[in-house]
Amino acid sequence: MADIHRLAQMLKELDDQLVNCMRCGMCQAVCPVFRESGREADVARGKLALLDGLASEMLSDPDGVNEKLNRCLLCGTCAANCPSGVKVMDIFIKARAIMTGYLGLSPVKKAIFRGMLANPRLMNSLMDIGARFQGVFTKPVDDMLGSSCARFMSPLIGDRHFKPLARTPLHKIVPELDTPAGSSGIRVAFFVGCAVDKFFPEVAQASLKVLEKAGVGVFMPPNQACCGIPALSSGDSDTFDKLILQNVQLFREGKFDYLVTSCASCTSTIRELWPTMFGGNASLRYDLSLLARKTMDISEFLVNIIGLDTKEPQGDGVVTYHDPCHLKNSLGITEQPRNLIRAAGCEFKEMNEAGTCCGCGGSFTVAHYDVSRKIGSRKAQNIMDSGADIVATSCPACMLQITDMLSQKKAGIKVKHVIELYAESLDG
């Protein structure tokens, strides 16, 4: 820790953004972690004050600050509600990169991000092995935890009620696609995302089916890499940059009007973080912002671009909706997924606190399972109180967390992606 000045210097670069926090404390009203703990260091105001203190060398304990910084879901609720417009997410993500650059990435994370995540083929084969042996080899898998947004393996810990890895991941079922535009005259690129690929291939299949029925051509290159959010939120910006490069090279090959995903986290990462957080070649940043502008959540695409036919409610089961933070807080998308549920002919019922984070937050749920579980169990209770038979959402990470929570409560409520409901309705 000889060189805390250097750290302070790097953090000073955030100064312009940090000073915008007027310390009003209004973020206490919305932060899910603060709601459980009541600790100032858990809410945005406290964390910003810590970063400020470190930057002005009032604090001597970077490890302590880093630890507090990581007690955060990166759910963006504070930023979405901050009266002063403080770019809290920007600051936290940059700060994590600075802190990691300074303190170093843990060996476990290094192995995951640099060894696996940055190498999609290797990761796929390891995960395939994992899928086959997950019942047997709990321990080695357990070690891989530390990380990801979709927290691939985390469910295997302790008394979690986990959703197992899919028997066959999407990349085995549909390795690639390149179909011409149909009646709609539109062609999209489909970004699968690791959580969908490995846990919910059925979500991708439902998406592809809906796109096909809508007469939309699909370009889906093989060997897609992770969107990079797990690495970035752990402060590993090198791996983040590598992943972006790999993906951009793949998608450059195709011609398409929009880039569509069925994962809220991927959508917001590509749209918000690829252009702003990519540290590599400046000329590529321009391409990334063009790509970001074309990127859409699948329900947003269907409602805004294709248009939906409404259906009479079929009367079999009530559906409620959980807003993933990455759609609601980052992108402000709340209406389109609900419209999709209604268009699927389902009876829709709003739950209390639909827009409150489910408590997953990527590696947060691994490192702070107790808090994560409290937040999640409140979400589960709200879902149960709504009287719904199915809870739909738009993010595979949320699906994992909510499945865990509902299952622990033996709620008997199904968890689905909105696109699955809509795809099912197309059969009838």
Added chain:
Amino acid sequence: MGAEKLVKDFEAVVGTGNVMTSETDRHAYSYDAAVLDSVMPALVVRPENSEALGRTVRLCNENGIPLTVRGAGTNLSGGTIPHPGGVVVLTNGLDRILEINEADMYAVVEPGVVTATFAAEVARRGLFYPPDPGSQTVSTLGGNVAENAGGLRGLKYGVTKDYVMGVDFWDVNGELIKSGSRTVKCVTGYNLAGLMVASEGTLGVFDKIILKLIPPAQAAKSMMAVFDTMEAASETVAAIIANKIVPATLEMMDNFTIRTVENFRKAGLPTEAGALLLIEVDGHPAQVEEEAEKVETLCRKLGATDIKVANDAAERNAVWQARRDALPALAKLRPTCVLEDATVPRSMIPAMITALGEVSRKYDVTIGTFGHAGDGNLHPTILTDRRDKAEWERVEKAIDEIFDRALAMGGTLSGEHGIGLAKSKYMERETSRATLEYSRRMKSVLDPKGILNPGKIIG
């Protein structure tokens, strides 16, 4: 006594998880919402029940350690900035609503209950708790009583003190002092509950608060009146009151604030207007109709160029959204935002507005003004960058002059934000040397070691 022994003692009182000693935890309690330098406490303690709170106070006194109670830390006057080497006592673990009595219309709460949570719970029982500070979604009732917090409804419904029926508090020896009662009338002894209101943690630590509740108004009507000048708007304010109409809310915004809010929300506000009045009347439906009509007529007579009356809940919300947006919109303009609180008699509002314009030009600082015109409580909001030393010096001078001007008009240093550290230096200007001495003598007897939030209010 060694520091480690002390930590152990506190842990024995509040439990191991509730004593925070790390540098980072302590730093997180070194500031509040005021624009002042932060000060690190030596310890942060979080009692979770009434007995632990009392024993904490006693332990501090026995060891002569300065103690600062903290609710949500949203006060704007430095009231929760700790004393160097002191202990911060958090009340957010004491957040139970102990009783809501519908028949007798009162409630008993612990100090850490969040204001809006309480108001919602009261509303669910068909009753009404009017004080609504802008920070209500996070501020605590203990903090509200200790600051005598006000809000948008101050004009007709009063402020926190008008709802405090009693406060039970711990004295420095850890003895529980009871004041007030559950009855509407009570003259048992000194009005200690009254003394606790606005005491900012310097005289005792609240343990329970008894609050008065009232029936909600049956109907309400809101409107927005547009004026060419602040003068015309403030004359209208005076005229409304002179005509014996007391609106529930009567808020004003100047041209700078109107333009900033419009930039922020694009809600179609008249950016050319010199001033806006946002008015709400409430009560019995027939009375509301009549008063709304009278207010409208008065506004027109006194020069309103346009009046929009809200016809439904959505339109009513739009009116109040404009007011709620005032602070956030202004806060986004510059890095530092100093929200001032000088308050003048209602009739002096036009003069105060003129004075603010002069101060702004004289010191070359940006001031947006909005606030509770109905009760003379203006919020001149100074937008600046504290890192710019030269500018910050001008800002400090401007603030001094704003207070001087307000006092010269028979006004006061603070309508609702408290004195704390920020304004203790002006206290003598408004009151007198003798007043301060009297207060200090009283405090020295009640708190001989001077451990209760030292440095606040009376210096």
